[in-house]
Amino acid sequence: MTALEVQKFEEIQEPNVRQRLEVNDQEIKNYLNEKMEYILNHRAVEHPLLNYYRKNKFTKEQEKKFYLECWYYFQYEPFYITSMAVNTRDYNILREVVLNVVDEVGGKVTHETLFREQINELGVSNEEIDNYKCLPTTTAINEGAMKLYGEPPIEKALGALYADETMSAVLATQLNDGLQNQGYDKNVRKHWLMHLNVEIGHSNNAFNAIAPYVIHPQGRELFEAGINKYLELLEAYWDGVDSIVRGEKVATN
Ligand SMILES: [Fe+2]
Ligand SMILES: [Fe+2]
Numbered sequence: 001m002t003a004l005e006v007q008k009f010e011e012i013q014e015p016n017v018r019q020r021l022e023v024n025d026q027e028i029k030n031y032l033n034e035k036m037e038y039i040l041n042h043r044a045v046e047h048p049l050l051n052y053y054r055k056n057k058f059t060k061e062q063e064k065k066f067y068l069e070c071w072y073y074f075q076y077e078p079f080y081i082t083s084m085a086v087n088t089r090d091y092n093i094l095r096e097v098v099l100n101v102v103d104e105v106g107g108k109v110t111h112e113t114l115f116r117e118q119i120n121e122l123g124v125s126n127e128e129i130d131n132y133k134c135l136p137t138t139t140a141i142n143e144g145a146m147k148l149y150g151e152p153p154i155e156k157a158l159g160a161l162y163a164d165e166t167m168s169a170v171l172a173t174q175l176n177d178g179l180q181n182q183g184y185d186k187n188v189r190k191h192w193l194m195h196l197n198v199e200i201g202h203s204n205n206a207f208n209a210i211a212p213y214v215i216h217p218q219g220r221e222l223f224e225a226g227i228n229k230y231l232e233l234l235e236a237y238w239d240g241v242d243s244i245v246r247g248e249k250v251a252t253n
Helices: 006-011 026-041 048-055 060-074 077-087 091-105 111-121 126-131 136-150 154-181 186-213 217-245 248-252
Strands: none
Touching: 006 026, 006 154, 006 186, 026 154, 026 186, 026 217, 048 154, 048 217, 060 111, 060 126, 060 136, 060 217, 077 091, 077 136, 077 154, 091 111, 091 154, 091 186, 111 126, 111 186, 136 154, 136 217, 154 186, 154 217, 186 217
16 A cells, blocks of 8 residues: 555645645546546655664664755755646646646645754754765756756656656655654655645646646646656655665665
8 A cells, every 4th residue: 555545635625725626527537536546656656664664763874865865856846836837827737837836835834944943853963964975866956956846847857746746746645654753853854744635636736737738648647758758856855865874785675
């Protein structure tokens, strides 16, 4: 069983969390749910390192490397997502992109600041964050996302977004569990606690934006290419992180 079920995305009723728009065609709904199942069950999402972290404590050194790599993975993500808007003239897509990015930067403090504060709480200074040299696989997913979101076709970008945001909803549960298991209180975990629902809303942004484009096989092909490219980068990213956190041997498990 995966950490999250498709049903959670379909039924989210929280205020301020984006819900799925009604799709009248059951076949399209089934298709998008099938793709979500595929993402939720992919090794890149249910990665051995993440499942290990949910139940096993990291040393301070493991924890530091793990979160510093995460920092460089997510860095500038809202800018990349915003760049999707340039490759469409569809107001429906523009709305979903804007709603997504407003979550990231529209509050009293940005999510970037909240994440930096969490890393600081773990005992990692801003200087350590800024001077850290991340793995090539981390640079690859960061730059890969920039390319996937910034370049046409929009269907491929939305495939990447669907994979990215659906994964993020799972990641929020995994990292919250890991931090809780490590003994950190709600204040340290607040960034992930808040993201449990926010990321479901972001996955729903991608669902709403892509639905009209997967009526035809051509749209599905591009959408799936975006999903697969993102998951490929993600799997390599976690294998890389695993190799420096738990050591080379376990990375292939
Ligand atoms: Fe966020
Ligand atoms: Fe998100």
